[in-house]
Amino acid sequence: MMRVGVVGAAGRMGRAVVRAVSEDDGARLAVATERPGAADLGADVGTLAGLGPNGVMVGDDPAAFAACDVVLDFTAPATSVALAAALAELGTAHVIGTTGFSAEQDVAIAGSAQKIAIVKSGNMSLGLNLLAALVRRATRALPDADIEVLEMHHRRKVDAPSGTALMLGEAAAAGRDIALRENAVFVREGQTGPREAGTIGFATLRGGTVIGEHEVILALDSERVRLGHIAEDRTVFARGAIKAGHWVIGRPPGLYKMTDVLGLED
Ligand SMILES: NC(=O)C1=CN([C@@H]2O[C@H](COP(=O)(O)OP(=O)(O)OC[C@H]3O[C@@H](n4cnc5c(N)ncnc54)[C@H](OP(=O)(O)O)[C@@H]3O)[C@@H](O)[C@H]2O)C=CC1
Numbered sequence: 001m002m003r004v005g006v007v008g009a010a011g012r013m014g015r016a017v018v019r020a021v022s023e024d025d026g027a028r029l030a031v032a033t034e035r036p037g038a039a040d041l042g043a044d045v046g047t048l049a050g051l052g053p054n055g056v057m058v059g060d061d062p063a064a065f066a067a068c069d070v071v072l073d074f075t076a077p078a079t080s081v082a083l084a085a086a087l088a089e090l091g092t093a094h095v096i097g098t099t100g101f102s103a104e105q106d107v108a109i110a111g112s113a114q115k116i117a118i119v120k121s122g123n124m125s126l127g128l129n130l131l132a133a134l135v136r137r138a139t140r141a142l143p144d145a146d147i148e149v150l151e152m153h154h155r156r157k158v159d160a161p162s163g164t165a166l167m168l169g170e171a172a173a174a175g176r177d178i179a180l181r182e183n184a185v186f187v188r189e190g191q192t193g194p195r196e197a198g199t200i201g202f203a204t205l206r207g208g209t210v211i212g213e214h215e216v217i218l219a220l221d222s223e224r225v226r227l228g229h230i231a232e233d234r235t236v237f238a239r240g241a242i243k244a245g246h247w248v249i250g251r252p253p254g255l256y257k258m259t260d261v262l263g264l265e266d
């Protein structure tokens with residue numbers, strides 16, 4: 001029985017993870033936390049998730065994760081970096097779904113992954129990870145196509161472009177054997193001039209309650225290939241994180257991706 005910790009348990013994804021854990025016969029919710037001073041401290045996490053009471057109260061001390069085999073984390077970059085360091089001391093595995101990390105924060109997490117097994121992915125869904133593999137094949141097969149990545153999310157999302165859009169951009173760049181950071185165009189405004197060949201463009205839309213929509217457009221002369229994914233419910237991310245939890249327990253220290261968990265070609 002996998003003992004699961006959930007950090008950010010009162011958040012949109014935290015609640016979805018609590019619900020998904022309750023549906024998994026091989027997992028048990030052991031610890032749930034929120035930020036010190038958070039309004040939901042002391043609340044029953046099952047009630048928060050709309051399930052009815054489950055006896056696990058929201059705490060604020062990451063040391064409580066010593067009672068867990070794995071912690072599932074959809075929070076904020078600084079929180080995930082600090083938690084990875086704390087879990088490295090406890091020897092507890094970490095699944096990170098948080099997005100919006102700086103390069104320095106990524107390095108810090110890689111440092112913690114020298115002590116514990118960490119799965120980190122900007123998107124935990126099976127369909128999206130399959131899409132990334134398809135994008136890599138498509139950009140390799142169509143070397144002359146202009147690549148544009150389009151994403152839309154709900155009005156409360158705080159980072160852009162989405163972690164998933166960056167994953168898809170990385171996949172597109174890998175298909176071309178180029179580095180994304182040196183070829184990405186994240187903003188266009190004013191007199192931009194014509195499109196520079198070989199670049200990978202991004203467009204970000206925000207509004208309403210959209211869970212997550214992504215499309216990679218490969219534009220050629222007189223035709224376009226459109227590869228996309230729509231997440232209809234946060235359950236797909238939560239179930240992916242639980243799958244990653246089952247997979248990562250007992251693995252040697254290292255930084256793993258969802259493609260490792262799912263056995264997909266990277
Ligand atoms: N990889 C994937 O498949 C997916 C990734 N995400 C990513 O997950 C992250 C969270 O998304 P979402 O659930 O919508 O955001 P929310 O803001 O709804 O939830 C985040 C929760 O984490 C809490 N939190 C922040 N810091 C701490 C801390 N130090 N200790 C405990 N709790 C803390 C927040 O509290 P407070 O409000 O007080 O800050 C909040 O309750 C984002 O980065 C998002 O992009 C989302 C969906 C899927």
Ligand SMILES: O=C(O)C1=N[C@H](C(=O)O)C[C@H](O)C1
Nearest residue numbers: 099122157162163164211212
């Ligand atoms: O913030 C969200 O909601 C989501 N974030 C992830 C991202 O940044 O790609 C994954 C998903 O699309 C939902």
